[in-house]
Amino acid sequence: MIDVLNKWMLESSNNFNIIVGITMVLYLGSLTVLLLIRKKFGKPDERTNGIYLKITSCMFLTQLIMNSIFISQVDRNIEYFRQFFLLFQGVVFLIGAVYSYGLYRKDFK
Template sequence: MKIHSLSDIPAWLFYPLKTWTDSSYNHYNLFLSLIMIEVLFALGAWWYLYKKIGKSDERTDRIYLRATWLCFVVVIVCESIFPTEYLLKQFEVLKYGIGMLAADIYLFAVYRKSN
């Protein structure tokens, strides 16, 4: 696959993944399973860090707002990188999982810095 413009880069990056998932049901199910494990890990880490940082007050509200902003920015960046022609719902869940992981990393850094 040749790249003729910037819009061809996502297809070039993710076309091998598309062919791999299309080659077998097992590959497709493995891809879905890894995405779900990533999302569940991100949710669990967020819940754990939310409990560790504490209840809502002036300090924690600002921390949670910054984590949400970071998650939003990462999802917007992923929106421009991931393809929009195939595996739409799978990549959508992957984008949100990556955004949540970015917020988790920020929350973990803030938690470690405060303790």
């Protein structure tokens, strides 16, 4: 999948810009959701610190899994490896946002 995406990005600069745009939308959307959920959880205390630790732990585990899969599956001659790392980081923030939203619904609904 990564090789196909890399070849697609090499075809034109518009394809590259689409990937960069998707990555930025993932980052900004996920970061916005994370900040809104953090604001809804309230002031930091023992309960919220545990929730933040769960969210951070989930994001870190996702980052480790995605980086290990990326490193083990990709050739050395890939052109846009930095964009893939940034895209994976956007996915990590998305996982954190979804997980934090799930914790919020579980705790407050």
